[in-house]
Amino acid sequence: MKLLLTLFFILLQGFPEASGAAAFEKVDQDILRGIELLYDGETDEAEDVFRSVLAKKPQDPAGYFYMAMVTWSRLATGFWSREMVQQYIERIDRTISVARAVVQDGNPDSFTYFFLGGALGFKGRFYLMERKWLSSFNLASDAVEALKTCSSMDPSNKDVLLGLGIFDYYTAKLSGVMKFLTFLLVHRGDREEGLRKLNQAAQEATYSSFEAKSVLVHIYLYLEDDRHKALLLARELATRFQRSRFFKYLEGVACVRLDRDDEYREVAAAMRASAERADSGMKAALWIRQSLYLDATHDLFRGNHKEARRKLDAILSMQDPVNDPLMIAYPLLKKGVSYDLEGARKTALGYYEQVMNMENGAGAQFLAEKFIKKPALKNDPFIGY
Structure with missing residues (x-):
């Protein structure tokens, strides 16, 4: 359940296709360029692009939504400061208020409902993480309704399948309180239908294709244990976004899980080569830490726990809390996992508590909480997270 909370409602919607209006063509291209920059890890450049989109059309929710996505991308790469979380909430709320104002004015189009549904889904995800079950449920209901309205207004829009597919898949996987609440929904969860929609979005969506593929990589690698599909998608994304060390890491993990050690070593070597080509020492260090993290993950899956800790300690010895906070919390978490795999539960718990504090x-607290309640076991797919 806790793992699903970290993934549920990740409605990273793309910008729906404009219906031939010349006024939207330039905005479409700007948003596409911003999306490409986000996936390549260039968040500052992406923010500049989306800020210009917002300046051109301040009454349109699109610019506000993608500004929120910039903040989400920073959160996803480890920048979980109070200020960043507050900025994320403010930008999501602003998107919702702008979209609702357009609806109230009586002149909404499919785009309005598209961004309204995406923003409501993001806010619902946040409440879910805070265990505000009823608020999350209500937002989820509103999000799905908005996305369905978008789809009915523009049936040719394949981008909307991303949000609906995520909802279908994760509601089908939920348990406990949220499982009970889903029985009250008119739109019930359906695992197979969710995967079908996500795969269709991955192949046919214009603006949400990359995110659908990213969501599917995580589903196939960590929840469905379909390693071949995970590798194909991760490799495609890593090839497309060569400045993103995260897609390269996922490609490497998929190789490890498939016991393709020669291919894993090729991925690790490519990551080190990216460090050598980096245009600054800071960027080189980002790649070096990520490659060491991949090596440590390989060691954990192969039972080389001491060697994994040696590499994790190497990462921590060159930690950079300003530019790479992800590679502080997660190496500590993985050290705990290494001790759990050796049966040293007390030592493992010490590392998990350190992450929690x-x-x-x-x-990383989401996984730390999971492993506090139940120790990491051999071949747990989340060892590769």
Whole structure:
């Protein structure tokens, strides 16, 4: 359940296709360029692009939505400061208020409902993480209704399948309180239908294709254990976005899980080569830490726990809390996992508690909480997270 909370309602919607209006063509291209920059890890450049979109059309929710996505991308890469979280909430709320104002004015189009549904889904995800079950449920209901309205207004829009597919898949996987609440929904969860929609979005969506593929990589690698599909998608994304060390890492993990050690070593070597080509020492260090993290993950899956800790300690010895907070919390988490795999539960718990008490746990607290309740076991797919 806790793992699903970290993934549920990740409605990273793309910008729906404009219906031939010349006024939207330039905005479409700007948003596409901003999306490409986001996936390549260039968040500052992406923010500049989306800020210009917002300046051109301040009454349109699109610019506000993608500004929120910039903040989400920073959160996803470990920048979980109070200020960043507050900015995320403010930008999501602003998107919702702008979209609702357009609806109230009586002149909404499919785009209005598209961004309204995406923003409501993001806010619902946040409430879900805070265990505000009823608020999350209500937002989820409103999000799905908005996305369905978008689809009915523009049936040719394949981008909307991303949000609906995520909802279908994760509601089908939920349990406990949220499982009970989903029985009250008119739109019930359906695992197979969710995967079908996500795969269709991955192949046919114009603006949400990359995110659909990213969501599917995580589903196939960590929830469905379909390693071949995970590798194909991760490799495609890593090839397209060569400045993103995260897609390269996922490609490497998929190789490890498939016991393709020669291919894993090729991925690790490519990551080190990216460090050598980096145009600054800071960027080189980002790649070096990520490659060491991949090597440590390989060691954990192969039972080389001491060697994994040696590499994790190497990462921590060159930690950079300003530019790479992710590679502080997660190496500590993985050290705990290494001790759990050796049966040293007390030592493992010490590392998990250390992560839980960090001011910026970079999102690793969700897995730390899981492993506090139940020790990490051999071949647990989340060892590769």
